[in-house]
Structure formats: structure tokens, C-alpha cells
Amino acid sequence: MPPSPAIQPYWRRFGSFFLYPLSLEPLLACLGIGALAGLAGGVFFPANLVLQLVVLVATLRYGYKVLELTARGHLDEAPVLLHGGHGGKYLPYKQFVVIAIGLSLSAYAASIGGGHLAMVLLVLLGLLLPANTMLLALTNDLGESITPPRLWALIHRIGMPYLGLCACLLLLSSSSAVLLGWLVPVVPSAFVGALGGFLGAYFTVVMFRLMGYALYQYHDVLGVAVDVGFERQTAAAVRTDPATQRTAETATLIREGRFADAIALARSELAERPGDTTANLRLHRLLCAVPGEERTMLAHATEWLPALLRGGRERVAIDVVEAIWRHEPDYSPALGFFVLPLAQAFFDARRYDAAARLIKGFDRRFPGHADTPAVYLLGARLLIEHRRDETQARRVLAALREHYPESAAAAEAARLGELLDRLAAANAAGAC
The missing domain is CATH 1.25.40.10 (Tetratricopeptide repeat domain)
Known part of the structure; x- marks a missing residue:
């Protein structure tokens, strides 16, 4: 089933995925990860191993947040770290478990059928890994992400473009090592670790952005709930969308640390459109992210929740309930x-x-x-x-x-x- 023509397919926006990590927040995240990787290269065992693990987990966590936010339809440069959702808190560790399961199955296949069988199984698992990653980001559920029917449903509904996605991800996964190999001769040895960490984070963000966009491109056939639909994306391309303008203004205020002004702007939007789910969701996520706004978030969430349920938005409502529980467990x-x-x-x-x-x-x-x-x-x-x-x-x-x-x-x-x-x-x- 083809996706809506209202959104460009991922293969026509490939260049934008390389530009995304160069925007402000992703660039700062990649630089921070690079600095941590450089530090890991300058300390002794076992501290260096611990720091390398921290670098890997931090890179994957940020990548999963990028994937989740992109899959919801946020294709602008909205801050990733201030958005709600599970956001990959434990997803890197679940990803490690998936890889361990795959390697164990391959080793078992090698023991009973030889190296050729193991190689075939490794290729198959490699083709399933992007689907597993996307399901992990959507469901935050390890068991569901490795369930064959769920994996097959995602692959089948995307169709042949899924194989193209796998090919792109395979090329990207080796790009950081190739580029680092080219740069090592011209970079001082003291900065090689930091450069490797930065390039690894950069290409990881590119890959997760690509997977998130693919989910968004096919969200209608995959049944993925999004915040910004195709129609709004199309409208933004041909005219100025006031909601998009507000999102950009809010992002600017947050980058400048003007949280009170960002909340005031979200409240003014909600006053104009009190029943609008997007306006309520923006204010809710902002209140969840800004320290010291817990009571305000609770008041808004408990007031908004009945409207969500009356409107049939139960999937949004359960996220709101979980946000309330984090501050009021008996709610x-x-x-x-x-x-x-x-x-x-x-x-x-x-x-x-x-x-x-x-x-x-x-x-x-x-x-x-x-x-x-x-x-x-x-x-x-x-x-x-x-x-x-x-x-x-x-x-x-x-x-x-x-x-x-x-x-x-x-x-x-x-x-x-x-x-x-x-x-x-x-x-x-x-x-x-």
C-alpha cells in the first residue's frame, strides 16, 4: 500500500538527513559525545571502558529520541531533549539484548550447520535489525520488537522501499569508520578519539533520523499516531503555518533559556484554540520538561484528560496519565x-x-x-x-x-x- 503523496519519500530527502545533525541541538549533542569519547581515550583501564560504554549508550539514547520525534512528524528543528515520550531511556540496553540474542542464534546455527548457515542467519538478522529498531522506538517493548509477526507486518507494509532503507543504513553504518580513516593522517593523535566519537554520533543521528522519517512516511499504513499530519507538512511548504511559526518561536525561546516566555507563548496558543490537541500537547510537554512546573503540569493534565477521552484520543491520554503518575503516584x-x-x-x-x-x-x-x-x-x-x-x-x-x-x-x-x-x-x- 503506497504512502500518501503529500509527503516526499525518504530517498528524495536523503540530503536533509545529513544536514539535520548540523542544526544547533544535534550538533551540540554530537560535540558533547565526541568530547566524552576523547576523554575516554585519555584515561586508564577500566575507567576508559566505562566511559566508552557511556558514550555508546548516550549516542543510542539520543538517536532513539530523534527517531521517535521524527516519526511523530516533527521535521523542523524543534528541541529533541525537551519533548515527551519514553525517548529511549532504556532502549540502548534493550538493543544490546537484541544483538546478544542474534549473535547467540548465529553461534548456535554455526554449531549445528556450519559457517555458511550462520552467515545466512546473520544476513537475515541484519535485514530485520532496522525493523526491530523502529519497533523498539515505537513500543518501548523488547518482546514486541522481536516478535516475528510484528516485524513482518512492518516490513510488509513498507514494501520494497524497506530493502532500500536497509541498504542506506548499511552504507551509513560504515561511513564513520571510513571517514575517520581518511582524516586520521591529518588530525593530531590527541584528537582522534574525540573525532571518532563525534563522527560515530553524527552518523548514528543520520541513521535514526532516516528511520524515523521512514516511519513517518508510512505512518498511515503502519497505524503510527503522529502529532503533525501530512496535510500540515504540505501546508507548511506552500504558506506560513502559524502553528509552525509558534513551534519555531518556542524552540528559540527554549534555546535561549527563556522557559517562562515559552510557556506563556504556549498558553496564548491554547487560549486561541482551547480544544486543539496539538496546542494542549505542546503545553503539556513543555510543562513536563521545565523544572519547577510540576504542579502546573498536574493541573493542566487533569483538566485536559477528560477532553482527550471524550474525543477518543486514548493513546495520548495514557501518556498524560503516566506523566501525572510520575509526580502524583496515587492519581x-x-x-x-x-x-x-x-x-x-x-x-x-x-x-x-x-x-x-x-x-x-x-x-x-x-x-x-x-x-x-x-x-x-x-x-x-x-x-x-x-x-x-x-x-x-x-x-x-x-x-x-x-x-x-x-x-x-x-x-x-x-x-x-x-x-x-x-x-x-x-x-x-x-x-x-
Whole structure:
């Protein structure tokens, strides 16, 4: 399925990916990483190994934030570090686990089928690595990112351009070493480590920017939620978009350290368009990022959350709830009918602990609520799919069928109970 013609394909914007790391914030990040790499080259073992690991993790974390922000449609030079989202906090370590799994599989293949089989498997894993990286950035879920159906779905929906993307990434991954080899003879030896760190960070940012843009290019067929759609990108190319202007003004104020002015500008935009999701999201992310604005963020988030749920924006709403929880762990929606759609959205996003946290004690907090049977059913699914506690799940399903026999959830509970029975019988037969 081809992407919308409203956005240029990645192969026509290839030059822009090389220019992106030269804008202010990415350039400062690359220079900082280069300086740290230079420092690592000047200290003794084992401090140098620790610093090299810090350099690698910092480079990947920044790259993942660039990927995530680009995939949302932010193609301007908005500050990466001040935007919300999981942003790659633990993604480098998950990436290390993925690589370790791949190498272990290749070693096992070599032990049973020889070097040729291992080489074939390495090539296959190399083709899957970009898809894995993009899924990690989108889901922040290690298990989902290595699930073959999810990998195949992403590759299949992008189609043949995915192979072109892999080829571009392969060339870029070796570019820093090649360029460093050319420059070493003309660079003082004391600066080689710093130059290597800078070039490694530069080309990593280029690669992650490219992958983020590919996700954005195909976000409509991949089902990726974005902040800036194709229509706004097209409009910005032919006329001045006031929202884009505000984004640029906000970025300038943040770079200058004028956080109060940036917040005031976001508030003025929200006053003009009080129901606009983008304006609310911009203010929310700014309040999350600026130190000392926690109470203001909580007030705005709790006020904005009902509008998000009424508008069917549950995926945005769950990010807002998690931002609230970071500062107010006991927070729960005051109205019961907001709990189920939020918990279901958490469940669909595979954030199972958050879903369980939201529905815990629902029947006591909202006695007699119409959503109680559906909440029980969701709780049973969490016990089955997340906790692997089928015994407790059966108790919940039995209570649901006993206390709410006429509800739609009771009928679904009966079907779920029958499925558990069939699975148990199949497992028992297999054991015999």
C-alpha cells in the first residue's frame, strides 16, 4: 500500500538527513559525545571502558529520541531533549539484548550447520535489525520488537522501499569508520578519539533520523499516531503555518533559556484554540520538561484528560496519565466512566502494569458502576496474559458470571472460561 503523496519519500530527502545533525541541538549533542569519547581515550583501564560504554549508550539514547520525534512528524528543528515520550531511556540496553540474542542464534546455527548457515542467519538478522529498531522506538517493548509477526507486518507494509532503507543504513553504518580513516593522517593523535566519537554520533543521528522519517512516511499504513499530519507538512511548504511559526518561536525561546516566555507563548496558543490537541500537547510537554512546573503540569493534565477521552484520543491520554503518575503516584480519574477506556488503552499498548494499576479497587471506588463487569473481564485478561495466573483468573471470571449474569461481559467471560478449559485439557493430553 503506497504512502500518501503529500509527503516526499525518504530517498528524495536523503540530503536533509545529513544536514539535520548540523542544526544547533544535534550538533551540540554530537560535540558533547565526541568530547566524552576523547576523554575516554585519555584515561586508564577500566575507567576508559566505562566511559566508552557511556558514550555508546548516550549516542543510542539520543538517536532513539530523534527517531521517535521524527516519526511523530516533527521535521523542523524543534528541541529533541525537551519533548515527551519514553525517548529511549532504556532502549540502548534493550538493543544490546537484541544483538546478544542474534549473535547467540548465529553461534548456535554455526554449531549445528556450519559457517555458511550462520552467515545466512546473520544476513537475515541484519535485514530485520532496522525493523526491530523502529519497533523498539515505537513500543518501548523488547518482546514486541522481536516478535516475528510484528516485524513482518512492518516490513510488509513498507514494501520494497524497506530493502532500500536497509541498504542506506548499511552504507551509513560504515561511513564513520571510513571517514575517520581518511582524516586520521591529518588530525593530531590527541584528537582522534574525540573525532571518532563525534563522527560515530553524527552518523548514528543520520541513521535514526532516516528511520524515523521512514516511519513517518508510512505512518498511515503502519497505524503510527503522529502529532503533525501530512496535510500540515504540505501546508507548511506552500504558506506560513502559524502553528509552525509558534513551534519555531518556542524552540528559540527554549534555546535561549527563556522557559517562562515559552510557556506563556504556549498558553496564548491554547487560549486561541482551547480544544486543539496539538496546542494542549505542546503545553503539556513543555510543562513536563521545565523544572519547577510540576504542579502546573498536574493541573493542566487533569483538566485536559477528560477532553482527550471524550474525543477518543486514548493513546495520548495514557501518556498524560503516566506523566501525572510520575509526580502524583496515587492519581486516578475522579469519574468512573473514564477508567475503563484508559485501562483498555494501556492494555492495547501492552502496558499491563499500568492497566492493572488503574483498575485496582474499581468496584470499591465506584460501587454499582455500569463498567464494573467489563473491568472484571479486563482484570481476568490481565491475569491470564500478563501474570499467567489462570487460577485467579478463573475466580474473577466465576465472580463476574455470578454477580453480573445478564451482562455482555458475562457472556465473554463464559467463552474465555471455555477457552481456558480447552487449553488445560490440551496441555494435560500433551503431558500424557
